[in-house]
Amino acid sequence: MSAASPRVLREWRNRVVAEYRSAARTAALLHRMVLAGFPRDVLATAGRIVQDELDHADLCHVVVENLGGGDEPAVLDVGALLGPSEGDGLLAAVVDTVVRDFCLGETLAVPLFRAMWEGATVPVVREALTRILRDEAVHRAFGWRALDVLLELDAEGTRARAEALLPKWIEQYRAAYADRRDAPLLQAEERSAGLIDLHEYADLFETALEVDIRRRLRSRGIAA
Numbered sequence: 001m002s003a004a005s006p007r008v009l010r011e012w013r014n015r016v017v018a019e020y021r022s023a024a025r026t027a028a029l030l031h032r033m034v035l036a037g038f039p040r041d042v043l044a045t046a047g048r049i050v051q052d053e054l055d056h057a058d059l060c061h062v063v064v065e066n067l068g069g070g071d072e073p074a075v076l077d078v079g080a081l082l083g084p085s086e087g088d089g090l091l092a093a094v095v096d097t098v099v100r101d102f103c104l105g106e107t108l109a110v111p112l113f114r115a116m117w118e119g120a121t122v123p124v125v126r127e128a129l130t131r132i133l134r135d136e137a138v139h140r141a142f143g144w145r146a147l148d149v150l151l152e153l154d155a156e157g158t159r160a161r162a163e164a165l166l167p168k169w170i171e172q173y174r175a176a177y178a179d180r181r182d183a184p185l186l187q188a189e190e191r192s193a194g195l196i197d198l199h200e201y202a203d204l205f206e207t208a209l210e211v212d213i214r215r216r217l218r219s220r221g222i223a224a
């Protein structure tokens with residue numbers, strides 16, 4: 001096929017970086033969970049997720065190459081790969097990654113990737129999104145299970161930290177996903193290469209926030 005539009009290549013290059021960043025941050029999370037004595041099933045799933053995210057980065061890179069953008073490397077920022085610091089203690093750093101990256105990030109990712117998958121017809125894109133979508137449901141479940149363990153270990157500290165930081169994290173995701181409603185609409189080729197319109201992103205974001213995220217937080221005694 002002919003080379004994809006700059007917008008499509010930029011989006012898939014960004015996904016390579018985002019998936020690799022997820023691998024790095026989950027590896028750091030796994031290390032902290034081992035230190036904090038998390039249950040074996042949680043550690044096993046965290047290990048699986050590191051592998052999944054590396055696979056996702058590879059799959060997204062294959063998409064970039066197949067769409068004609070393989071000549072430009074994806075640029076990684078090592079600072080962004082590090083994730084939260086331990087300035088406020090080990091469990092606080094675990095709460096930060098679990099709530100921000102999993103209870104928010106991975107839970108938002110499921111409906112967004114489903115919408116991308118529904119419109120994708122380019123075979124290599126569909127193959128990548130099929131695998132990613134299947135895995136993200138596991139990653140979402142891991143986040144909420146990990147939050148339940150945190151609540152068993154330190155209910156008060158976990159609730160206080162989550163409630164203090166959730167408004168900032170939600171705004172960061174809203175700025176990344178949902179604040180660009182007036183961007184130019186996608187061409188059909190861009191939709192078939194796995195992109196969705198930004199107003200659709202914005203609507204899916206607000207629905208997932210209310211239906212999937214706030215409800216689950218409230219059921220755990222966390223105000224959001």
Ligand SMILES: [Fe+2]
Nearest residue numbers: 019022053056
């Ligand atoms: Fe992923």
Ligand SMILES: [Fe+2]
Nearest residue numbers: 022106136139
């Ligand atoms: Fe993931």
